[in-house]
Structure formats: structure tokens, C-alpha cells
Amino acid sequence: MQKALNKRKYVISMIFIIAGVIFVLRLFWLQIVDRSYYFSANNNVLRHITQYPARGLIYDRGGELLVYNEATYDLMVIPRQARNFDTLELCGLIGIDYETFRERMKKIREYSLYRPSVFEKQISKEAYGFLEEKLYKFPGFYVQPRTLRKYVRPIAAHTMGYVGEVSPRICEVNPYYKPGDYIGISGIEKSYEEALRGIKGSRIIMVDVFNRDQGSFQDGKYDTIAVMGKNLYASLDMKLQEYGELLMTNKRGSVVAIEPESGEILALVTSPGYDPNLLVGRVRSYNYNILAKDSLKPLFNRALQAQYPPGSTFKLVHALIGLEEGVLNLQTRYGCAMGYSSGPIHVGCHAHAGPLDLIQSIAQSCNAYYCNVFRTILDNRSLPNQAAGYAKWREMTCSLGFGSAFDSDIPNLVSGFIPKNEYFDNIYGKNRWRFLTIVSLSIGQGEILTTPLQLANLAATIANRGYYCTPHIIRAVGKQDDRQEKFQQKHSIPISRRHFETVVEGMYQVVEAGTAHYYKMDSIPICGKTGTAQNPHGKDHSIFIAFAPKDNPKIAISVIVENAGFGATWAAPIAFLMIEKYLMKEIKRKDVETRMIEGNLLSN
Amino acid sequence: MVREERNIFKNIDWITVGIYLLLVLFGWMNIYAAVFNEQHDSIFDLSQRYGKQMIWILVSILLALIILMTEPKVFNAFAFFIYGLSILSLFLVLFIGKEVSGSKSWIDLGGFDLQPSEFAKIAVNLAIARHLSSLNIRMEDLRTRITTFFLIGLPVILILLQDDTGSALVFTAFIIVLYREGLSGNVLIIGGLVIILFILALMVDKWIIIAFLALIALIWFSQIRKNRRDIVSLLGLFLLVAGFVYSVDFAFHHVLDVHHKERINVLIGKEVDLKGAGYNVNQSKIAIGSGRIIGKGFLQGTQTKYNFVPEQSTDFIFCTIGEEWGFIGSVLTIALFIILFIRILNIAERQRSAFSRIYGYGVASVFFFHFLVNIGMTIGLAPVIGIPLPFISYGGSSLFAFTIMLFIFIRMDANRLQLL
Structure with missing residues (x-):
């Protein structure tokens, strides 16, 4: 009996050993096979805190601050740790009701229990002050500092563009961005995104069960420091920009001013505009919807994206090409009987003395003269036919920057339209169109479309007597004197300098004794050209391009006032005021200024 | 008598004492790591648990010495x-x-x-x-x-x-x-079957189990001689087992406390409430699992040090071992325990006195139960029952009791040759 019970020792030992083996197998599973516990442990303890760099600042050409950053705070939550707190108190602090709180928490929980999510975005400094003191009462909640764009003056909204939360699509394509990050969405915020955003840093800290900071992980071995975004130095002149926007009050249209020598854009006004501070932070989508629904289309950047027939300003192009091709010279005269007539075709003109020579034709903007010039260009004897004449004309026109978008630093430029031969071939059939078919091109009407930026560039090219630098908005990135290399290149026009001088003289006469004579300013020799673009939607657009001073020009400008009639009535005086403002710093003719500012053309 | 006194230290089982000391010191180290506090970084700081545990250890050793000095007949008497x-x-x-x-x-x-x-x-x-x-x-x-x-x-x-x-x-x-x-050995077997049936009854719908049992009964029925006595006893057995399943189900839903129910549910994986009843076990598994093969190193455990695991110096002390010493440390600890248990069984069997033998088995059994439930609980194999891991867990009473229990047996064993 005793012997048999002895054996039970082995049964009991076996039970002990089996229990031990089961434990070892279980530990093998937990500690070696299943890696999820390892990750869960890191999730428990490690917090990756993104260090958001401050976005680069933007200065104007005088070194004045245009855009800076303002601190805001995102309230973050780690749902698993958020328990046992006074929900209603938190709701009260951030100003939401309990229902909203519950819905948000539900969504956040569905996303992840362990990862931090944004609970409330962009809490203002003031609200943060209250919240910070009480934050200890809310386990699992912490605050992440962020920055928002702030604009010193409510100007140049379209040029600056705006910053918003990155879209899920971009997050997928570009691993730099995480949901909730900010990205430049339009304007220079978009085109200089990479310079402006800087480099995100990351700090890994350890926290205890109450989410209290327990210091950095492995002495910060894996931490990276955030690098601030580069500052941008814009070519914009803040005062000129502001003045342009003031002049364009209650008008639809645009003003583009360029420093001819460098292609630097001094002012880029589109009207109606909006205060860039409207599209910042929490109110952005609300305000954006309002602006998007506005019938005046304040979000539409007319200066860059509107396409107009250039009207008489295009006569300068014809004159230059005619001179270069030798079909026109200073002494060329054409008569004008209130316009140009050929068979059933009649292009009207206004009353002026005649016949006119080239300089006078520019000064008086004679339509008949340019019908003849355009005809002779197409009829150029050195070329086989009118189609070839047109092709050559088109090539030279395009060399002046028309018909394609500049490779500039402003996003979403449009190209305008200078029709190719094929375009007319398609409409009329090959060799079935000729000068008379497209006669309206002579006076900058018809199929031709140009943008205000292209017209300002034309003025700058003539001011430079034969070249232009790509118009651009940012002179330097990072360092103020570090001019951007790619915009230094001069695009030469295949038209000789003396022909430009001829056209410059014509433009000078426009202001001295021609169509823009009325608002002539004695103090500055200005060269300009009026234009009146017909449009099917209403009254003609008033157009004026100019540069000044005549010699060694400092500013080239295009002004378009939609539905305002003759170029001389609105566009020209606004251009003059802009030139005066830029060159003289103050306006002498207060009456003209007042009239322009107070003119309300929106009702037209 | 004098000769006997001298021989006590010669006759005591040093292997058992050695394992005892290893476990106690390892426990002390892990308590230090579990509640480590930078303001009190000395392991001898008496205001902290590790300092107190040192006192308990010293007292335990004193108690052990006193027991070794005691005449073993006293325990019987x-x-x-x-x-x-x-x-x-x-x-x-x-x-x-x-x-x-x-x-x-x-x-x-x-x-x-x-x-x-x-x-x-x-x-x-x-x-x-x-x-x-x-x-x-x-x-x-x-x-x-x-x-x-x-x-x-x-x-x-x-x-x-x-x-x-x-x-x-x-x-x-x-x-x-x-x-x-x-x-009878049937007690153990029946006990084991009852536990399995108990767990099954909780995990699977009772009617499925009863249907399954009926199927087994039918197969069995086809194999036996169809006399009345066998049929009746088979039917009776079936009704008994089915009745057990049914009553477990009933008791679980209508008798047990909510928190007991939750703990059992978490254990059998029916409930994954990581914030409530399952929190402790989940955190415990995370701590142990994150130790990987060689562990994070002494004082480097983050889960225990930053209090993610509750009760990490008492009932959940094994988490610290798992996290800081990894699979290797955990297995060595388990091995040490198993060696201790089997050593005690072997010593028990060599006793000439039935009293000493039975006592020895009692020591091994109680230690084993603590070991089984405590470690089982931390790795999610046993329900959360708050009992300490012998020699390792923080606590004066338990350490004294385990020490006294073990050393009474060592004392008896040292005297085995003198008896009879």
C-alpha cells in the first residue's frame, strides 16, 4: 500500500512540471512570437511629439513684414486615458455642448484609442489661458502648440494665397504630411510651400500611466529638431499694393505693376478682393463659402487669370512687328475715313486729323492705320502667302510673352490666346481665310485674349527697349539679398532696339498729346497706351498700359477696369496715380485721386 | 544532545535554502525596480517598499534561524x-x-x-x-x-x-x-473534468454542450450491453453532467457577483474590456510581452516603472521580471520554482516520519498553488485572484509565513536521521 502511494510523487511532480511547461510556452508566445505586446508597450509609454516649425515669414521689397505667425493651440486627446473627468466643465471651457462632445469622442475613439487625436482645433491664446490652468483635471488631454498665418495689412490676399489643412490625397502621395498638418493651398503659400514650411521635428518622450512627462526617450537619441521655414522677400511694394487696392475700390478689374529692369512685380491688385485674415484658422471654410458664393467673384484673381481682348494696346505689338519686318517706317501714313473699309468690312474709328504718321497713329490710336499695318504684315512680300505672314506675326507676338503662361512663381497662371494658323484653318478651312477674315485682330479684338500680367509685361518689355525678365513675386528666399537665379535671365525680343525707341516715342505722345492727354502729369514723363476692349457682356473694358519715366523706366503698369468704357477715363488716371505714388511717394492731384477712389463702377 | 545541535547546520538541505535565498533576493531587486523612485534611489531607503522589504527579509532570516534552533518535536506536539x-x-x-x-x-x-x-x-x-x-x-x-x-x-x-x-x-x-x-486519484481526474466542463459551460452555449453530451451518451449506448442497469446508470450519468452544465450556467448568470463574472469573462476571452476588468491583465501581458527575449534590463522597464501595471510590487511582481529580465529571466524564475517544489517533494519522500512527509507535501502544494495562480494571472491563464508570489512579492506577512512554513520543514528534514 505504502509502495503504491510512493509512486504518486511522480504524478504530482508531473503536474508541477506540466504547469511550468505551460507557463514557458505561454511566455514564449507573449514575449517572442507575438510582437503586438511590444508595440502596445511603446504606445503606452512613448509619445511622439511633433515639433511644428514656424512657417517662414514674408516681407515686402522694403523689408516690411507682410505675413507672420500667431500662436494657437490644438487640444489633443488620447481617448484611452481620457476618463474620470468632469465632461461638462471641459465643454464649458472650450464652448461646446455635451452632444458635440459625445459625437467627437465617438469619432475619435473609432479612429484610435491609443493615438492622440485633435479634439479642438486652434484655440486662441486667450481661451488657452483659461484652459491651461485646468488641464490637469482632464487626464488624456494635452495641448499642442500650432501657428496660424496673420497678415499685417489686409492686402494682396490673392497673391499671398492661404494655408489650410492638408487633404487626405496629399497625405497619401507625400509622406511628409500627416492628417491635420497645414499646407499652402494657393498663391505663394502654395508655390513656396517647401521653403516656407521648414522641417518638422520630432521629440519622443516617455509618459507614465497618468500621461505625465517622464523625460525624453533614450536621452533624445531619436529626437530631431524642427527647422524654421525660410523667410520670403517679396518684390511687392506694400504701400503701392495698398494704394492700388484703394484705387480699385468698388471697381472690377486689376492693376499689375512691374519693375521693368528686373521683372519684379511691384503690385498685383485684383478687385474686388478680400481681407486675407478671413481665410485663416477656424473661420476659413465658413468665410471661404461666403466668398465663393459672392457674385462679384472676389476669389477670382483677375490680374493673373482673367483673359481680356487687349484692345488698342495691341497696336503697339503691330507697330513693333511692322517696323521689324520692314513693312512700316516712321514716315508711313494711312488715311482714315472714320475707319477702315474694304468691301463689306468696316472697322470704325473716332474723329481725328489725318492722314497720320506712325507716331501720331499711336498717339491717336487710329484703327484704320493698324488695319493697314496688320494687312501689310500679312502681305509681307518676302513670305509666300498671308498664312505665312500670319505665322510670322504670331511667332513674334508670342516672343513678347503672349499666348503662353510665364514660368513664374505664382501658381495657376493662364496663357491667354493667340490663335495658331490651324485654329483659323479649322474654322474657315485651309487657305480659306485671309486678312479681311481676321481684320479685328488689327485692333486687338477678335480671338486674341491676354491677361493683365501679360499686358504689364508688354509695357515692361517696351520700357526695356527689347527684353523682359519673367515677372515674379518673390525676389529672394532665405536671405534678403539672395536674388533668385532663375528670374535673372533676360528674354530678348527679336526686334531691334531702334524700333522700340520709335514705339516709346509714340507712347510718350499718347500721354503728351494723344488719347491719354487729359490726365497728363507734368512732373513725370510717362509713356502709355490706351485700350478699350469690347466685350459681349456689357460696357467696354477700360485698359491702359504705361511705363515711367520715359528714360530709365522704374515702373511698368497695366490697368484694366471692367465695364468702365474708354481706356482714358478710368484706367489711365489710375495708372498715373500708381506711377506717381511709386515714383514720388505722394499724390499731388488730390482731386483726381478722390475721383478715382470714390468712383463706383460696380453698378454698371 | 550537544552533538545534535552542532549537526543541524550540517544536515539542513542547502539546496532548498539556496533557492530560497535566490528567490528572496531576486524578489527584493524586482520590488526595487517596480516602485523605483528617483528621489529615493537607495535600495536601503526605509521609507520605500524596497527598504521595508529588506527589513522583512532580515526578520525572515532571523525567524528561519530561530526555527532551525527549535526542537522539531515541538511542531508535532x-x-x-x-x-x-x-x-x-x-x-x-x-x-x-x-x-x-x-x-x-x-x-x-x-x-x-x-x-x-x-x-x-x-x-x-x-x-x-x-x-x-x-x-x-x-x-x-x-x-x-x-x-x-x-x-x-x-x-x-x-x-x-x-x-x-x-x-x-x-x-x-x-x-x-x-x-x-x-x-482516490479519481478525485483529481473528476476535479479536472469538472473544471474543463465548467469553463466550457461558460464559453459555449449550454444547449450545444448538452447536445454534444447526448451524442457521446448515444455512442456509448451503442457500445454497451443493453441491460437495464447499464442503461439506467448511463442515463443517470448523462442527466448529472447535463444538470451540472445547466446549473453552472445558471449560477454564473444569477448567483455570481458582477466583478467575479467580469474576471472570469476576461479570462476565457469572452469579454475584451480593456478599460475595466481586463485592464490589469492586458497591461500585465503588455509589460511581460514587451520584455522580449532578454528583457529591457534592470530598472529599464517602462510599463512597471510608470505604473501601467497595477499592484506591480505585490500581486503583479512577475510583470517586472518579465519586462526587465525577458523570456530568459522569466523561464529561469519558473525553473527555480519548479526545482524548489520537486526538491521539497523529494525531501518529503525521504522522511521516515509520516508527519514530516505530509507536512512537506503541504508546503509544496501551497507554494505550487500560489505559483500557479499568481503567474497564471499575470500571463492571462488564470483569473485575477490576489495572492502573492512566494518569496518574491512585496509584503511582510506573506514572506514571514512562507519562510516559517519552509524552514519548519527544513528543520524537520535536518532532524530526519535522529528520529525513530
């Missing part, structure tokens, strides 16, 4: 007296006891909290050993079984009255002793 004292203290604690985390099982002795239930294990062990080693006692007798179960049952009831289910459950470990002393 005073077995029932000690048992009586223990029952008295369990009674007393019901009236003058201090309540700590839901259990009224502590007596405040001015700075030191004594837990009578810890010492009741020794008393019961002594009493059973004394009872079963008496002449003319045979396990086969119904009377013997009843008296033995009574000896065990009385303190269990008193401890249950203190609301300390965990400590009460420890006494089921004595079944192993009874098995060694002649209780």
Missing part, C-alpha cells in the same frame, strides 16, 4: 495548539480587523499589519500532518476524510467571511496532500 491559535486569530480578525482593499483580513500590530490567513496555511498544514500521521488513520475511512475536510474547511469559512476569496482558495491545494496520502 503543538500542531493542534497552533491550529487552535490560528483559528482564534481568524475569529479575532473578523472583529478587530482592518479593512484593506475590500478584505477585512489584517490585524494592525502597530506599524506592522499581520495577516492571520497567511499563517493559517502553516497551522492547517501542521494540523493535517498531525491528524493523518496518527495511528489507525486511513484515508479510505469516511471518518478520516470528514475530519480532514473539517480541519481544512473551518479556516476556509472564516477567511471567506473576511471576503478574502483568494486566500481561501489556496486551501484547495491540500487536495494534493490528500491524494498523496491515499485519496
Whole structure:
């Protein structure tokens, strides 16, 4: 009996050993096979805190601050740790009701229990002050500092563009961005995104069960420091920009001013505009919807994206090409009987003395003269036919920057339209169109479309007597004197300098004794050209391009006032005021200024 | 007599003592790591748990020495007296006891909290050993079984009255002793089957199990001779088992407390409530699992140090071992325990006195139960029952009780040659 019970020792030992083996197998599973516990442990303890760099600042050409950053705070939550707190108190602090709180928490929980999510975005400094003191009462909640764009003056909204939360699509394509990050969405915020955003840093800290900071992980071995975004130095002149926007009050249209020598854009006004501070932070989508629904289309950047027939300003192009091709010279005269007539075709003109020579034709903007010039260009004897004449004309026109978008630093430029031969071939059939078919091109009407930026560039090219630098908005990135290399290149026009001088003289006469004579300013020799673009939607657009001073020009400008009639009535005086403002710093003719500012053309 | 005294240290089992010391010191280190506090970074800082544990260890060693000096006949002679004292203290604690985390099982002795239930294990062990080693006692007798179960049952009831289910459950470990002393092996097998059926009844719908049981009964039925007696007993067995499944289901849903239900649900994986009842076990598994093969290193554990694991110096001390010493450290710890248990069994078997042998089995069984439930709980194989890991967990009472229990046996063993 005793012997048999002895054996039970082995049964009991076996039970002990089996229990031990089961434990070892279980530990093998937990500690070696299943890696999820390892990750869960890191999730428990490690917090990756993104260090958001401050976005680069933007200065104007005088070194004045245009855009800076303002601190805001995102309230973050780690749902698993958020328990046992006074929900209603938190709701009260951030100003939401309990229902909203519950819905948000539900969504956040569905996303992840362990990862931090944004609970409330962009809490203002003031609200943060209250919240910070009480934050200890809310386990699992912490605050992440962020920055928002702030604009010193409510100007140049379209040029600056705006910053918003990155879209899920971009997050997928570009691993730099995480949901909730900010990205430049339009304007220079978009085109200089990479310079402006800087480099995100990351700090890994350890926290205890109450989410209290327990210091950095492995002495910060894996931490990276955030690098601030580069500052941008814009070519914009803040005062000129502001003045342009003031002049364009209650008008639809645009003003583009360029420093001819460098292609630097001094002012880029589109009207109606909006205060860039409207599209910042929490109110952005609300305000954006309002602006998007506005019938005046304040979000539409007319200066860059509107396409107009250039009207008489295009006569300068014809004159230059005619001179270069030798079909026109200073002494060329054409008569004008209130316009140009050929068979059933009649292009009207206004009353002026005649016949006119080239300089006078520019000064008086004679339509008949340019019908003849355009005809002779197409009829150029050195070329086989009118189609070839047109092709050559088109090539030279395009060399002046028309018909394609500049490779500039402003996003979403449009190209305008200078029709190719094929375009007319398609409409009329090959060799079935000729000068008379497209006669309206002579006076900058018809199929031709140009943008205000292209017209300002034309003025700058003539001011430079034969070249232009790509118009651009940012002179330097990072360092103020570090001019951007790619915009230094001069695009030469295949038209000789003396022909430009001829056209410059014509433009000078426009202001001295021609169509823009009325608002002539004695103090500055200005060269300009009026234009009146017909449009099917209403009254003609008033157009004026100019540069000044005549010699060694400092500013080239295009002004378009939609539905305002003759170029001389609105566009020209606004251009003059802009030139005066830029060159003289103050306006002498207060009456003209007042009239322009107070003119309300929106009702037209 | 003088010669005997000198021989005690020569005759004690140094392997057991060595394992004891290893476990106690390793436990101390892990308590230090678990509640490590930079303001009190000395392991000897008496204001911290690790400093206190050092005191308990020193006191334990003193207690061990005193026991080794004691004449072993005393344990046999005073077995029932000690048992009586223990029952008295369990009674007393019901009236003058201090309540700590839901259990009224502590007596405040001015700075030191004594837990009578810890010492009741020794008393019961002594009493059973004394009872079963008496002449003319045979396990086969119904009377013997009843008296033995009574000896065990009385303190269990008193401890249950203190609301300390965990400590009460420890006494089921004595079944192993009874098995060694002649209780039918069927008890263990039936016990095992009952536990399996119990868990199944909770995990699977009761009707599915009953249908499955019916299928087994039918197959069995086709195999047996179709006489009336066999049919009746088969039917009876089926009804009994089905009735058990049904009543487990009923008891679980209508009798058990909510928090017991939750713990069992978490254990069998029916409920994954990581914030409520499952939180402790989940965090414990994360801590151990994150230790990987070689662990994070001494004092480098983040889960325990930053308090993600609750009770990490007492019931969940194994988390610190798992996290900081990894798979290797955990397995070595488990191996050390198993070696200790088997060593105790071997020593028990070499005793000439039945009293010593039975006592030895009692020691191994109680230690094993603690080991099984405590580590099982931290790795999600046993329900969360708050009982300490012998020698490792923080706590004076438990360390003293385990030490006394073990050293009484070592003392008996040292004397084995002198007896008879």
C-alpha cells in the first residue's frame, strides 16, 4: 500500500512540471512570437511629439513684414486615458455642448484609442489661458502648440494665397504630411510651400500611466529638431499694393505693376478682393463659402487669370512687328475715313486729323492705320502667302510673352490666346481665310485674349527697349539679398532696339498729346497706351498700359477696369496715380485721386 | 544532545535554502525596480517598499534561524495548539480587523499589519500532518476524510467571511496532500473534468454542450450491453453532467457577483474590456510581452516603472521580471520554482516520519498553488485572484509565513536521521 502511494510523487511532480511547461510556452508566445505586446508597450509609454516649425515669414521689397505667425493651440486627446473627468466643465471651457462632445469622442475613439487625436482645433491664446490652468483635471488631454498665418495689412490676399489643412490625397502621395498638418493651398503659400514650411521635428518622450512627462526617450537619441521655414522677400511694394487696392475700390478689374529692369512685380491688385485674415484658422471654410458664393467673384484673381481682348494696346505689338519686318517706317501714313473699309468690312474709328504718321497713329490710336499695318504684315512680300505672314506675326507676338503662361512663381497662371494658323484653318478651312477674315485682330479684338500680367509685361518689355525678365513675386528666399537665379535671365525680343525707341516715342505722345492727354502729369514723363476692349457682356473694358519715366523706366503698369468704357477715363488716371505714388511717394492731384477712389463702377 | 545541535547546520538541505535565498533576493531587486523612485534611489531607503522589504527579509532570516534552533518535536506536539491559535486569530480578525482593499483580513500590530490567513496555511498544514500521521488513520475511512475536510474547511469559512476569496482558495491545494496520502486519484481526474466542463459551460452555449453530451451518451449506448442497469446508470450519468452544465450556467448568470463574472469573462476571452476588468491583465501581458527575449534590463522597464501595471510590487511582481529580465529571466524564475517544489517533494519522500512527509507535501502544494495562480494571472491563464508570489512579492506577512512554513520543514528534514 505504502509502495503504491510512493509512486504518486511522480504524478504530482508531473503536474508541477506540466504547469511550468505551460507557463514557458505561454511566455514564449507573449514575449517572442507575438510582437503586438511590444508595440502596445511603446504606445503606452512613448509619445511622439511633433515639433511644428514656424512657417517662414514674408516681407515686402522694403523689408516690411507682410505675413507672420500667431500662436494657437490644438487640444489633443488620447481617448484611452481620457476618463474620470468632469465632461461638462471641459465643454464649458472650450464652448461646446455635451452632444458635440459625445459625437467627437465617438469619432475619435473609432479612429484610435491609443493615438492622440485633435479634439479642438486652434484655440486662441486667450481661451488657452483659461484652459491651461485646468488641464490637469482632464487626464488624456494635452495641448499642442500650432501657428496660424496673420497678415499685417489686409492686402494682396490673392497673391499671398492661404494655408489650410492638408487633404487626405496629399497625405497619401507625400509622406511628409500627416492628417491635420497645414499646407499652402494657393498663391505663394502654395508655390513656396517647401521653403516656407521648414522641417518638422520630432521629440519622443516617455509618459507614465497618468500621461505625465517622464523625460525624453533614450536621452533624445531619436529626437530631431524642427527647422524654421525660410523667410520670403517679396518684390511687392506694400504701400503701392495698398494704394492700388484703394484705387480699385468698388471697381472690377486689376492693376499689375512691374519693375521693368528686373521683372519684379511691384503690385498685383485684383478687385474686388478680400481681407486675407478671413481665410485663416477656424473661420476659413465658413468665410471661404461666403466668398465663393459672392457674385462679384472676389476669389477670382483677375490680374493673373482673367483673359481680356487687349484692345488698342495691341497696336503697339503691330507697330513693333511692322517696323521689324520692314513693312512700316516712321514716315508711313494711312488715311482714315472714320475707319477702315474694304468691301463689306468696316472697322470704325473716332474723329481725328489725318492722314497720320506712325507716331501720331499711336498717339491717336487710329484703327484704320493698324488695319493697314496688320494687312501689310500679312502681305509681307518676302513670305509666300498671308498664312505665312500670319505665322510670322504670331511667332513674334508670342516672343513678347503672349499666348503662353510665364514660368513664374505664382501658381495657376493662364496663357491667354493667340490663335495658331490651324485654329483659323479649322474654322474657315485651309487657305480659306485671309486678312479681311481676321481684320479685328488689327485692333486687338477678335480671338486674341491676354491677361493683365501679360499686358504689364508688354509695357515692361517696351520700357526695356527689347527684353523682359519673367515677372515674379518673390525676389529672394532665405536671405534678403539672395536674388533668385532663375528670374535673372533676360528674354530678348527679336526686334531691334531702334524700333522700340520709335514705339516709346509714340507712347510718350499718347500721354503728351494723344488719347491719354487729359490726365497728363507734368512732373513725370510717362509713356502709355490706351485700350478699350469690347466685350459681349456689357460696357467696354477700360485698359491702359504705361511705363515711367520715359528714360530709365522704374515702373511698368497695366490697368484694366471692367465695364468702365474708354481706356482714358478710368484706367489711365489710375495708372498715373500708381506711377506717381511709386515714383514720388505722394499724390499731388488730390482731386483726381478722390475721383478715382470714390468712383463706383460696380453698378454698371 | 550537544552533538545534535552542532549537526543541524550540517544536515539542513542547502539546496532548498539556496533557492530560497535566490528567490528572496531576486524578489527584493524586482520590488526595487517596480516602485523605483528617483528621489529615493537607495535600495536601503526605509521609507520605500524596497527598504521595508529588506527589513522583512532580515526578520525572515532571523525567524528561519530561530526555527532551525527549535526542537522539531515541538511542531508535532503543538500542531493542534497552533491550529487552535490560528483559528482564534481568524475569529479575532473578523472583529478587530482592518479593512484593506475590500478584505477585512489584517490585524494592525502597530506599524506592522499581520495577516492571520497567511499563517493559517502553516497551522492547517501542521494540523493535517498531525491528524493523518496518527495511528489507525486511513484515508479510505469516511471518518478520516470528514475530519480532514473539517480541519481544512473551518479556516476556509472564516477567511471567506473576511471576503478574502483568494486566500481561501489556496486551501484547495491540500487536495494534493490528500491524494498523496491515499485519496482516490479519481478525485483529481473528476476535479479536472469538472473544471474543463465548467469553463466550457461558460464559453459555449449550454444547449450545444448538452447536445454534444447526448451524442457521446448515444455512442456509448451503442457500445454497451443493453441491460437495464447499464442503461439506467448511463442515463443517470448523462442527466448529472447535463444538470451540472445547466446549473453552472445558471449560477454564473444569477448567483455570481458582477466583478467575479467580469474576471472570469476576461479570462476565457469572452469579454475584451480593456478599460475595466481586463485592464490589469492586458497591461500585465503588455509589460511581460514587451520584455522580449532578454528583457529591457534592470530598472529599464517602462510599463512597471510608470505604473501601467497595477499592484506591480505585490500581486503583479512577475510583470517586472518579465519586462526587465525577458523570456530568459522569466523561464529561469519558473525553473527555480519548479526545482524548489520537486526538491521539497523529494525531501518529503525521504522522511521516515509520516508527519514530516505530509507536512512537506503541504508546503509544496501551497507554494505550487500560489505559483500557479499568481503567474497564471499575470500571463492571462488564470483569473485575477490576489495572492502573492512566494518569496518574491512585496509584503511582510506573506514572506514571514512562507519562510516559517519552509524552514519548519527544513528543520524537520535536518532532524530526519535522529528520529525513530
